[in-house]
Amino acid sequence: MLALRFYDKRDIKLEDIPKPKPKKDEVLIKVTQAGISQTQINEFIEGPFFINKEPHPLTGKAIPLIPCQEYGGIIEDVGKNVDRSLIGKQVAVLPLVTCGKCEYCKNGKENLCEKFAYHGLVGLDGGFAEYSVVNVKNIFPVEKKELLTFIEPILVGLNTFNIYKSQNRDFDLYKKKVLILGAGPVGISIGAIWRDYVKADVYINDILNYRMKKAEELGLKTLKKEEIKENSFEIVIDAAGMDPISTQSAIIEGIDYIKKGGFLISVGSYFHPVSFIPSHLTFNEKNIISSMAYSLKQVNELPDALKSLKVNFQTLIQEVELKNIIKEGYYRAEVEKESFVRIVVKC
Structure with a gap:
């Protein structure tokens, strides 16, 4: 073969x-x-x-x-x-x-x-x-x-929600603002899960205009970088990871966008050092948590999640x-x- x-x-x-x-x-x-x-x-x-x-x-x-x-x-x-x-x-x-x-x-x-x-x-x-x-x-x-x-990226999206629930007992996310950084297959899958399955108020951003356009065609709300306000989202999900064309790591950029006490969920892969000032997290009780792949619990959730998705x-x-x-x-x-x-x- x-x-x-x-x-x-x-x-x-x-x-x-x-x-x-x-x-x-x-x-x-x-x-x-x-x-x-x-x-x-x-x-x-x-x-x-x-x-x-x-x-x-x-x-x-x-x-x-x-x-x-x-x-x-x-x-x-x-x-x-x-x-x-x-x-x-x-x-x-x-x-x-x-x-x-x-x-x-x-x-x-x-x-x-x-x-x-x-x-x-x-x-x-x-x-x-x-x-x-x-x-x-x-x-x-x-x-x-x-x-x-898309089944694997959808499972990854389900795991981000599971990780957030495990860290935060107050996980009623109906209409809470969530920003996805990265509109590739993983980012769009995560956005669909959080919008259609979790019922959060989801926005998505990407440095590539083509991907922003495609996200809009799928009904996802998009924000250009200059439109994103600092300290305005309960949750930011970094689905961009390492990209040679990016001038700044999404995981660092995302810290600025979460509200005090909010969460940044790291999904994207990084294989080189990134730098930030830890006090920016401490003084505002901002939290970084990571989400790795998926577990069997997400496989069990998958049938119900797929029924909820409104993405072509x-x-x-x-x-x-x-x-x-x-x-x-x-x-x-x-x-x-x-x-x-x-x-x-x-x-």
């Missing part, structure tokens, strides 16, 4: 490798949609950061690794102990894989597992291939094809063929950011 494999910084290759076979408790997925995330672009430009060079403690897998944590397709075959009626079903991949034994797993914090693995990112192959094998526990049935690459994700998608992924996917995502929100590889 054809697959993209990550070897090191600036070293990715399209290769013909053996088609995997499902083992016990596994399913074989014919990948139909695989999303290119900013995290994968950062890995390519100057990584590896998350992608592990050494054998993973849970899976034994190291580079070369097939990237992509946001993908899905049609189940083509199943292994032993798996119901064969699943063959032909369309499913998204739930990329989180954990040990199930450490203190974090036992306490419902699977996203903090001591042996955390994640399809397409840490210790496991992902979706930039014609086929992918995953455990049957790591699939989620999806009716709408356009949701296949299809309008964000631009498709490229797997054979063209390096030039039309990775290179474009690095140098033509004003031309897309979600590049999806069609396998």
